[in-house]
Amino acid sequence: MPAMPEDGGRPSSSTDAKGSVLSMLLQELQQVKDLQNTSSYEQEDHGEDGSRTRKRTRVQYEEPSPTTAEATSTVLPLPPPHVLEALIEAYFNNFSPWIPMIHRARFDKRRADVQENEKLLVVLRAMMVAAMRHVPRDNAVGQYWTQQQLEATRSWVISTAMSSLSIENLQALTIIAFNDIGNGEAMRAWSIIGSLTRTVEYLQLTVEREDADRAPLSKSLFSRSQQVERPWVEDEERRRVFWNIFNLDRFCSITMGWNTSLTNNDIRRRLPCDISLWWQDEFIKTPYYNIWDKSEGRIGNPISLLPSTYGGMAQSISPGESATTSGENITLSPAGAGMAINMSTVGAFAYSVEATESLSQVTTYFLQQKFDIRDQREIESWLVRFKELDLRLIHWKMFLPQKWKPDMARQAVHTSMDPNLTLAHITHNTSIILLHQPIAFPPKEWSFRGRLPSTSSAETCYAAAIEVASITANYLRTSSLPVANQFAFCCFISARLLLIHCKYYRAAAEDPPPEFNSLLESLDEISRSWAGFDETKEYTLAAKYAERLRALQKKASQVTHFQIDPSDYTVEISHDSPSQARSEPSPATAGQSFQRPEMRTSPAETSPSKTTVPEAPISHSAQMYFDTNRAFQAPNQGAEMQDMSSISQLFLDQSFVDVDRIISLDDGIFDTGYDGSFSYG
Template sequence: MESTTATDEASSTIFDPDRPSCQGCRRRKLKCSRETPTCSQCHRLGSPCLYDVKKNKPGLKTGAVEGLSRRIEVLEDALREVQARDSGPIENSYQTFSPENGRLDGVVSLLSTVCMELCKFNSRNTRMANESSPSSSHHELPTCNRDASYDSLISQRARKRRRVDTCGNPNIAIQLPLDNLDASSSLPESSLLEDIVNTYFERMHPWIPIIHETRFRRRMHDPDQRSSLVVILHAIVVAAIRFECPGNFEISVTEIDSIVKRSRSIVVLTAMDNLSVENLQALIIIAFDDIGNGNTSRAWSIVGSLTRTVEYLRLSVEDEDHGTQRLLKPLLSLAPSRQWVEEEERRRVFWNIFNLDRFCSVATGWNTSLTADDVHRRLPADGGFWHREEQVTTPFFGIWDRSEARIGNSIAFLPAQYSTAPKSPESATDSPVQYGSPHSASPSATQPDMSTVGAFAYCVEATESLSRVTTFFLQQKINFHDRREVSGWLTRFKELDLRLVHWKMFLPQKWRDSNISRQPSLVHMDPNLTLAHLTHNTSMILLHQRIAYPPAEWANIVRLPSVCSAETCQNAAIEIQNMTAKYLDNTPTSHPVSNQFVFCVFVAARVLLVNWRYYNSALPQELWHLVNSLDEIARRWLGSTSKDTHLSRCLASTYANHLRDLHRRCIANPHFNVDVLGYSTVVPNHHASSTTGSVTSACSPTAQQRQQHTVHVPTTASIQNQPSNLSPDISQVGSQWCALNSVAATQHPQLSEPLGNYQVNGHNTTDELSNISYLLLDQRFMDMDRVISLEDMMFTNTMASMSADTAVHLQDGSN
């Protein structure tokens, strides 16, 4: 009977060697027989025997961590030997990564692999512990084969793509999780903060490229340097946390708003405590974010502070200027740069503040803060060189002297673009050869090497051109009852127009195309180069719109090329719409655009509405395409907060609402007239309804007056084959124009013809205003190619024949 019972029990017991140990044996650290329904140990102890339904992957064996630590020590010793032999600091060793540094690169690769595998094991074991049942919460970790050692992990890691930052640089820092931050920093938890930093560099950084990502991440993971970056991290949180999906970290939109307010206050208070590059970088991010949110009243005060602080830190001049002899030496608040990468980062900090200063002036009509006396900086280097830490030298950029802006002064001989040699702002002598100036046509003139600059540099140039139109033309006080002053004002218009034509003409071929994709079928538009093209067309609109839509009383003072200027404004606005639509269609819908981009779209839409109202023409569909683009830009900018009504206002939505409000007023009131230059009063106001006083103009002509005004525009036949008797002043303008065009004579012969050969209709006259009027009405002047079009950018043709290296170089140039 007993033998029968034993036989029955044996037949009911099932042994499975692949089954893991039961929970009881793992907890007691006993050898399990893996029998069901009860193992021998649980049967002997009379305890329940439970097996895990799902087999867990093997984890770390006892002593494995110590073994890996010893291997890391060996690798560290090897790294120290390389450093001692090269006599270079560890940071420089990181910055000299190249395929030639085989041993050093291998050492860092092994360190990265070991640390990554340790983190993966850690994370997996934690997850296993959390998923196990309560009764097995203290069980022993599963064992693993002793042969699953470091070598197998290395080979497994080698098959995987090596993780790099958005600069394309391998860095051990981003392989590791961010350590827990000091609670006193008030920053979000480490996992959320890392996601916010990644989002910032992916979406916001291309528009304000002020941080070298690889260097920043390295410092962020270094406990000794992290404290100096806390202010920047808070600024990044302000700018990028709204793009994080609330569900990912169980954080609501209200909590996001609370975090943003707290971090912004910390940045503003901390950055005002002392002078440092990090504080400037944080304030730039805050100002950029405030403007995009439509909080311009808060942003302008920060911009004003930045323009002064950047001078205190001597970031507005190059390091080579610091040795200039002065009777009174300025106080230096910043130590010289130790590396070119650091100096280029400082240079980009300055140019981003410069762009903010210029945008503030253009959008509000205020004076600029950074002048030619303050600025002597080289243009920012191509983003590819900067990311790869390849030192290059770029040309200086010529800033115009605002003291020369008074009407009556010729701007023909102001710095055209670049200088090829350093010249201190304090030195008024021994001035370098200027590219594009009359002297640059000489064969012996030294031409600057423009191969070292990238898209961001051309965006700086276009922004300065936009500012010149405002400072040297629109802000000037003119008595339009004084014919001589009006003549000087129109001469200034012609000179600025020619400068913009030349900028487009001399734009290098590769920078005329903002599509940086290697595949013709794939459109990957460069943000900064697209913005540079939009800004150029916006400059044309702001320069020509007062000529295109003049007040009624000007009809009795001077004849203007209003039809030509109106056509220029229309073409520029339509091309801005084409480029905007192309950019929004070919970029991720979660990626925002910059404030200057928004301003360009707004100016283009507004001039289409002004043209419709002024000439009583058909309302172009491009107007509503631009308004819809502003709505899409607003949605992108707001991120996850766009669904919250009290947080759903930004610069783009303010501009879109203003345009709709103008259109409604025009429809409701047939006598309502739109102020051509009223765009500058829109930015400070958050509600379109508050701009009533800025959209009407008492001097706007009626339809009958406009018709009378346009009949004065002469035909081409009335200008040709007539005697010329130019006054000395106008002849001087003609000679300056000729000299300025000498560089382009071979490509555009019609631009290099002296104005002294122009012929004036009627009897001999010495009236300057009449002469400049006929110069502007000449067909050769009106037929100039002024607008950058979508076809000029050659989205599908240029890149098809480019090499991969050149395409990568262009892609890196986005910053």
């Protein structure tokens, strides 16, 4: 029993408790006082009548831990107006060209509106996370933001954007994911991208508003919002939000070897328009872009049975009319003879989307497809798919719009290279490399490897990699923009191909061609431009690619029998944070042995046959190839090949070898010719 005080009052423990409570209150009062003495910022408060008043809010500028719950619930203040404007400008100058999904004039107008500005807060903070390193420190940015505060803001953006469904939230998460990948921390982005691919479907962004009339009886939650009339500029912005998320989904699948999330079952969308028309608010319609369905695209199902590339805007042309005589407005449709697609309204960003989808088709419908190397019919089906995709890539290059084909008078004035158009072209060449690699460098366990056109495909891969090096070096000389993640990936694949080719076709002690070092230097430059003014950001995605290439080169020069597995590009670098990312070449790739293909002519001695972009829609050699390709599809139609002896004849004829697949710097199709502000995309 506790001792009772002499006056019969409460036990002394009660008195101690009172003292403890008073002590806690005094401590809290002191904390409030300390908080009031910290830095402050002013924000506008809007009364019920809409009038604006000023109130001073005190904010404690402690550095929160990004791993705590407080990091996701604390809203750090926006910087002063002059710093905020510098950050917004830095975002539109450096990131908007690669992820063109925010209309600048509409964005500024919304910021001036009280209610709309509230919706943009999550986008503004995402912009700041990405653009902070591209504003000079002498612009007073450093005193407002530290790396930990940026990390806390990133966490807040993700937490806020994940808590509800809106276009602004999708835009913010797209910026964060794009930034994470470029920072070399892609593992942080994949779950965001997975969420984005589902959310665009929830918000009905995978279909056009005009398709809302075809809704099923059981409507989805947001289907009615598709029927709301909006300004065309806003509709195009929503469309571009979708295509940017589509690109992220494809990049995730291509680099990691995972399945794509957005397929033909989900998508019925028009391509993004030429950005100059969007800036000018000029209402137009673009063609629909058809995506293949994964189940229908399995090897053994002819590509000819899959949806054509374009749809919804096909228009008849006279039997004698061609893509050339139609000028820059018409390109032939793969859907059938006598049909054409009006492509005059699409811009560089649309072609970048198409090239990215082509690269995805190579990985999804060829490289990731399983086939039994002991089953003759499965081998035949696999080779048919190779020729089908090869033909599709040739189609894409041939039918680029006339307005982007060589124009020496225009090139004398325009020296810059459009980022999205340049990305589209090096992505196309990378698709050629990844498609032809298995044919050029077949594993030794393939009993049929001797019948493959390995030398021809090796020449094609080599030439494509050389052109990627040339195009990239020229682009970096004429542009100061940070470079998109996919750009760095294409450089990595091209440089890696040159190493593989060197081990197959050159003397053991011979160095790779000079273009290999050019690509390494380009990756170093891409890493520097991505880091901006942040000298601590050294281990970007491009830096990881460069480091891996140097490690492979070193091992290839030291180990005589070392061979690089062409298919291992998805597992050769770490996508974790910089502290976990450094690694030597994995043991799985060390000492890999491949059968060296029978060599006829070295690409280093004889360059592959090159032709200019054809004036006619289909060149003679290409037409021969199309006929051969249709004949080669016969095994899928029920006929059986008795043996594999006809493979060489089908692949090594002139119609296969002489077709021009590669886009070179000399082709000159890199400038859209539009001089307006924010003219990219």
